[in-house]
Amino acid sequence: MFVKAITPRDQDYSQWYIDVVTKAELMDYAPVKGCMVIRPYGYALWEAVHDGLDPRFKATGHVNAYFPLFIPESFLSREAEHFQGFTPQVAWVTRGGGEDLAERLAVRPTSEAIIGPMYAKWIQSYRDLPVLINQWCNVVRWEKATRPFIRTTEFLWQEGHTCHRTEDEAEAETLGILEIYRDFVEGTLAIPVLVGRKSEAEKFAGALRTYSIEALMSDGKGLQSGTCHNLGQHFAEVYGINFLDADGQLKPVWQSSWGVSTRLIGAVVMVHGDDRGLVLPPRIAPIQVVVVPIPSDKEADLVASGVASVREALGRAPAGDGLGRLRFKVDDRPEYTPGWKFNDWEMRGVPVRLEVGPRDVKAGQVVAVRRDTGEKLKLPADPVTLGGTVTEILEAIQGNLFEKAKRFREENTREAASLAEIGEIMETGRGFVLAPWCGGDACEADLKEKTGATTRCLPLAKGLSSSAVTTPAPGTKCSLCGEDARYMAYFARAY
Amino acid sequence: MFVKAITPRDQDYSQWYIDVVTKAELMDYAPVKGCMVIRPYGYALWEAVHDGLDPRFKATGHVNAYFPLFIPESFLSREAEHFQGFTPQVAWVTRGGGEDLAERLAVRPTSEAIIGPMYAKWIQSYRDLPVLINQWCNVVRWEKATRPFIRTTEFLWQEGHTCHRTEDEAEAETLGILEIYRDFVEGTLAIPVLVGRKSEAEKFAGALRTYSIEALMSDGKGLQSGTCHNLGQHFAEVYGINFLDADGQLKPVWQSSWGVSTRLIGAVVMVHGDDRGLVLPPRIAPIQVVVVPIPSDKEADLVASGVASVREALGRAPAGDGLGRLRFKVDDRPEYTPGWKFNDWEMRGVPVRLEVGPRDVKAGQVVAVRRDTGEKLKLPADPVTLGGTVTEILEAIQGNLFEKAKRFREENTREAASLAEIGEIMETGRGFVLAPWCGGDACEADLKEKTGATTRCLPLAKGLSSSAVTTPAPGTKCSLCGEDARYMAYFARAY
Numbered sequence: 001m002f003v004k005a006i007t008p009r010d011q012d013y014s015q016w017y018i019d020v021v022t023k024a025e026l027m028d029y030a031p032v033k034g035c036m037v038i039r040p041y042g043y044a045l046w047e048a049v050h051d052g053l054d055p056r057f058k059a060t061g062h063v064n065a066y067f068p069l070f071i072p073e074s075f076l077s078r079e080a081e082h083f084q085g086f087t088p089q090v091a092w093v094t095r096g097g098g099e100d101l102a103e104r105l106a107v108r109p110t111s112e113a114i115i116g117p118m119y120a121k122w123i124q125s126y127r128d129l130p131v132l133i134n135q136w137c138n139v140v141r142w143e144k145a146t147r148p149f150i151r152t153t154e155f156l157w158q159e160g161h162t163c164h165r166t167e168d169e170a171e172a173e174t175l176g177i178l179e180i181y182r183d184f185v186e187g188t189l190a191i192p193v194l195v196g197r198k199s200e201a202e203k204f205a206g207a208l209r210t211y212s213i214e215a216l217m218s219d220g221k222g223l224q225s226g227t228c229h230n231l232g233q234h235f236a237e238v239y240g241i242n243f244l245d246a247d248g249q250l251k252p253v254w255q256s257s258w259g260v261s262t263r264l265i266g267a268v269v270m271v272h273g274d275d276r277g278l279v280l281p282p283r284i285a286p287i288q289v290v291v292v293p294i295p296s297d298k299e300a301d302l303v304a305s306g307v308a309s310v311r312e313a314l315g316r317a318p319a320g321d322g323l324g325r326l327r328f329k330v331d332d333r334p335e336y337t338p339g340w341k342f343n344d345w346e347m348r349g350v351p352v353r354l355e356v357g358p359r360d361v362k363a364g365q366v367v368a369v370r371r372d373t374g375e376k377l378k379l380p381a382d383p384v385t386l387g388g389t390v391t392e393i394l395e396a397i398q399g400n401l402f403e404k405a406k407r408f409r410e411e412n413t414r415e416a417a418s419l420a421e422i423g424e425i426m427e428t429g430r431g432f433v434l435a436p437w438c439g440g441d442a443c444e445a446d447l448k449e450k451t452g453a454t455t456r457c458l459p460l461a462k463g464l465s466s467s468a469v470t471t472p473a474p475g476t477k478c479s480l481c482g483e484d485a486r487y488m489a490y491f492a493r494a495y
Numbered sequence: 496m497f498v499k500a501i502t503p504r505d506q507d508y509s510q511w512y513i514d515v516v517t518k519a520e521l522m523d524y525a526p527v528k529g530c531m532v533i534r535p536y537g538y539a540l541w542e543a544v545h546d547g548l549d550p551r552f553k554a555t556g557h558v559n560a561y562f563p564l565f566i567p568e569s570f571l572s573r574e575a576e577h578f579q580g581f582t583p584q585v586a587w588v589t590r591g592g593g594e595d596l597a598e599r600l601a602v603r604p605t606s607e608a609i610i611g612p613m614y615a616k617w618i619q620s621y622r623d624l625p626v627l628i629n630q631w632c633n634v635v636r637w638e639k640a641t642r643p644f645i646r647t648t649e650f651l652w653q654e655g656h657t658c659h660r661t662e663d664e665a666e667a668e669t670l671g672i673l674e675i676y677r678d679f680v681e682g683t684l685a686i687p688v689l690v691g692r693k694s695e696a697e698k699f700a701g702a703l704r705t706y707s708i709e710a711l712m713s714d715g716k717g718l719q720s721g722t723c724h725n726l727g728q729h730f731a732e733v734y735g736i737n738f739l740d741a742d743g744q745l746k747p748v749w750q751s752s753w754g755v756s757t758r759l760i761g762a763v764v765m766v767h768g769d770d771r772g773l774v775l776p777p778r779i780a781p782i783q784v785v786v787v788p789i790p791s792d793k794e795a796d797l798v799a800s801g802v803a804s805v806r807e808a809l810g811r812a813p814a815g816d817g818l819g820r821l822r823f824k825v826d827d828r829p830e831y832t833p834g835w836k837f838n839d840w841e842m843r844g845v846p847v848r849l850e851v852g853p854r855d856v857k858a859g860q861v862v863a864v865r866r867d868t869g870e871k872l873k874l875p876a877d878p879v880t881l882g883g884t885v886t887e888i889l890e891a892i893q894g895n896l897f898e899k900a901k902r903f904r905e906e907n908t909r910e911a912a913s914l915a916e917i918g919e920i921m922e923t924g925r926g927f928v929l930a931p932w933c934g935g936d937a938c939e940a941d942l943k944e945k946t947g948a949t950t951r952c953l954p955l956a957k958g959l960s961s962s963a964v965t966t967p968a969p970g971t972k973c974s975l976c977g978e979d980a981r982y983m984a985y986f987a988r989a990y
Contacts (some may be wrong), residue, residue: 028613030563031570032600037613040558040628047559063535064542068525069602069633069649070586075526088593091565093602095587096648097637105527107564107602109587116521118532133535138564138633142592153591154564174936335622 006347008275013219018148020269024278024348027148033219034146034153039264041348042149044286045265046156050136052188053158053260053286056180060283062132070105079238082418085205086110089141091153094256094483107140110269112206112231112257115161116239121289122251123163125244130173131163131253133213149266150223150495154412167232170254171467174230175493177258178211179464181226189264190281190402191271192409193225194432194490196457197469201444204257209292209467210234214456214490216409217270220430222456222492225267236419266495271405272372278349279371281401282319282394289314289328289390294338294357307332310354317387319394326391346371351397352390354379359379372397372404382424413490419480422491423451432492436485438478447480456490501842503770508714513643515764519773522643529641529648533757536843537644539781540760541651545631546652547683547779548755551675557627557655562609564633565600571608574733580700581605581815584636586648602635606725607701607752610656611734618658618748620739625668626658626748644761645718645990652756658736658748662727665749666962669725672753673706674959676721682896685776685897686710686761686766687904688720689927689985691952692964696939699752703727704962709951709985711904712765715925717951717987720762723753761990766900767867775867776896777814777889784809784823784885785840789833789852801856802827804878805849812882814889821886841866846892847885849874867892867899908985914975917986918946927951927987931980933973942975942986951985 005023007015021027026042029403031396036460038046054064070093077083086109093105108114120130136158143153160177164170178195185191193213204211207229214224236242245251272279282288291314293307307330317326331341350385355367367385368377370393379389416422422433433453437443448454458469470488478485500518501964502510516522521537531539549559565588572578588600603609614626631653638648655672659665673690680686688708698705702724710720731737740746767774777783786809788802802825812821826836833850840848850862851964861881863872865888874884907926911917917928928948931937943949953964964982971980 028616030609031567031612032563032565034566035563038561040560043560046561063539065535065538066533066541066651067526068530068532069635069980070527070530072526090591091588091600092590093586094589095599096585097639098583105586106588114525117526121523140564144592156561437703 006275006277014147016273016275017270019051020273020347021148022265022278024276026265026269032153034143036148036152038156041286042265045268045284046262048188048284048286049260049264050158052184053180054136056184056272057134057160060132060176060180062134062162064135065133066135066137067111067118069108069178071108071111071114073104073106075219076106077205079235080111080405082112082206082235086141089143091140091142101366108137109139109141110257110259111135111139111159111161112235116235116241119161119163119253120240120242123241123243126165126246129163129165129253132160132173133162134158134160147266147495149269151261152262153231155261155262159259160257162256163236164256165243165245165254167254167340170230170232170256172230174209174211174256174258175464175467177256178213178226178228181213181228181260182464184224185213186402188281188283189268190283190398190405191225191267192402192406194457194459195464195492196459197467198227198457198487199439199444199455201441202455204229206231206234208234210458211467214492215267216412216432216492217267217495218273218408219270220412220493222432222494223263223267223270224456224494225264226258226260229256231255231257272401273349276343277347280349281402282349282351282398285327285349285351287327287329287348287350288319288394289326289352289354290341290350291328291330291354291356292328292338292341292345293332294355294360295334296358299358302358302361306356306366306381308382308385310356310366311455313383314390317391319391326387352393354390368393370397372400374492418481419447419450422447422453422479426451426453426493430493432490434459434488434490435479436472436476437487437489438481438483439486440481440483443478443480452493453491456492456494458487458489486491501770501772504713509642511768511770512765513769515842516643516761519581521760521764521773525598527648529638530641531647533651537760540775540779541757542765543683543779543781544755544759545653547679548675549631551679552629552655555671555675557629559630560628561630561632562606562613564603566603566606566609567626568599568601571601572610574608574701574730577607577701577730584638585867586635586637592593603632604634604636604654605752605754606630606632606634606654607730611730611736614656614658614748615737616737617874618736624658624660624748625664625739627655627657627668628657629653642761642990644757644764650757650893652754655752657751658731659751660738660740660749664754665725665727665751669704669706669723669751669753670959670962672751673721673723675707676708676723676755677959680708680710680720680759681897682798682847683776683778684763685778685893685900686720686762687815687897687901689861689952689954690959691954691985692962693722693952694934694939694950694984695951696936701726701729703729706962707952709987710762710766711907711927711987712762712990713768713903714765715907715984715988717989718758718762718765719951719989720759721753721755724751726750726752745760759922767896768844771838772842774896775844775846777846777893780822780844782796782822782824782843782845783814783889784821784847784849785836785845785850786823786825786851787833787836787840788825788827789850790829791853794853797853797856798851801851801861801876804876805851805861805881808878808881809885812886814886819831821882837864847888849885863888865892867895867912912974914945917942917948917974921948921988925988927985928984929954929983930974931967931971932984933976933978934980935973935976935978938973944977948986948990949989951987952990953982953984
């Protein structure tokens, strides 16, 4: 009954996505336009993102703090480019405590403009550097067209804001965090990503350089999944964040900012999900294993003892990836049939189902079904080995999901030498196109208008060890305008 | 130099508090009136509150979720008493996306009005109950007079919102959470609390009954430190949260809501702090032990080897209270003197300081100084036993801080038989007054006007095992008006 309710992906991908996120109870629509409720099953995924990233931030010397939700307009408007970039999306508080406010307050769309003035107060000397602060919070950006998790008026994120003595240090921080994002998104969310620099048109308003991780959804559209900005000294100059260096000179600090958001949950849905619903990588699945007893009126005690034995074995098993105990649930609700439960838990993306029926107990076995492949396995119901066997299956699923997504991305990454070719790809299989580009704004705008594709990123020549971008062979022409190419670029239609 | 900068408590308690929270870098003032920045050292205390409470909530079946920041005015106003209670404090968003909004949006002061309509959608049958959801988030209540952590326009909190089939279940949930609060605040924050029911005048706007934990600050003023509301069926009726019971009847659910906030950090400061600054209970101290080398030009290597050995020993020691490894820091900054560091770390409330000088290394010892008592102890610098010895000292400090605060509360809890007596107590030592009360609103208002004291709570007769409040012996008269007393009540001036 559930499976039928999910629209097939090839019939209507957008509706499939909405069906999955609502029916798997990841979210629900709120009575405020563009806002959503993150339901417990969806929020557990955000907790997994927090629990994966936060220790990585802390291990690299970052600390958490909390800055105010409200930013006075005069603070937001100090940095003109930044203000221009965000003001169309700002929600404004104009009344509080029963009175009209003398100055309206922006609900933060991002926090550079409130953090900058604080850093200006706190930082005096080179001894105060680096400042490595992150915050987990909500932000608001008024959106016209919204999509759950992917683009919502309010969303949850973390935003890191750091200050450094030199440009090199700020750049190393920016790339270091991008590597943390890549490692987490690939290793835990099982989503392969491209790492690269954003084009001038696509970079953060006010930044010197923006880097991002870019993922490919199963409909061939790209999704920017995390960004790191080297802010240069731009905000420092505007907000007066200066330090007395060892040479006695007063200098503006070099800054970075970086963030990932609840959008990552949308990425998990669109990369791994299928026509039966959600497919969750075991490392972030709130429930990794569901145990479904196959009831038998005659042999109820036998089934109960089999379930008890499985429960005990799983209770001793590790979750994998150092995340504590295996997360499992026994679904012994009498009011639902096993078949209904199979569909329901598949729809919710639980990686492994264990079935325990009278015949299984007699045969000393448990039937395991993998969510990713549908494969059925008969496992010995040995209380000593069962937990370890299940953990191994979970790790196999984790690896398979990543490999599958990577294969899909490789199959859907194409080269192209002309605008026409890119246009044709965007009209058919979509995916990423790697092509030489002159770097011109006009070309980029033309591409977007004619094909719907945008510049996702300029790949880095040496991965995350250096900020150098890949350059085409001398004489290579821009795929868009035919002038000399300066960059290789990934283009895609994107969310 | 730091110690001098803190105003003594008996000179100006309010200024002492501000000095401590700013100089220990728990917070800083934000450029928005009534808002504050929670700096990393202060935010680490909030993380400790989260890490203490969240597992307790989860162990009792609660799950986290996230509801929108914005509540349309029409939703907030549906429950008249609730709206009346909160509307004077609401911040209103009237403009978004470059347009005036058709309906203004409240920045949530609390989330009953946005959660209720969602529960009405999600709950159909008694099988859907109980619903046990919590969220960690920011809320905004426009305040005229603010004080860091204690009363700020924006603050962080957790708010639990639950739905139940029966009144008894809702009441058991309400008291069960109050017990979790009590256990955490007493056991981890080392703050003794009174548990009791709020008077009608002091209860949550729209609730059936409110319970609270009440702490006593070192200036003799009370602080409501956590509240649990049995909401009855009031909000369920307004928002249409009905379920089909097993008997085929459609019934409104019974609800509870409950919360603690960043106010708890203010309580820690005001209960344990002294004229030298902050004093942190070891179980929440971000840094439990600071190691200060006493440098020696001639014997630098000796000191370095002593510090290395201490570092290694502490690295293997547990933090106590099952919270992982001991949290320690070696302060080997060459630009500060040991004396300066002693003062600085004392001001920041670090529970134990270990001093390692050349004479100590030669004598095979480490000097430990307790922040709570100032006591100096010579500990054998044995790498095998040192960690355990330090952990024991930390647990002793934890216990001592609780006992000391409890003694202070006991010494400052008095009985009184008349308004005049209460007034005199409030003008002198303050503290809690336990007195018989008729329960009348007029008496309560009179008390407040004449003495500044309010009803903190009506103590529970059987602790948290029952909601019955303590009643006075028959014939006892109200200490305020002389009519028959119905309750025993704790009165105090409060923040």
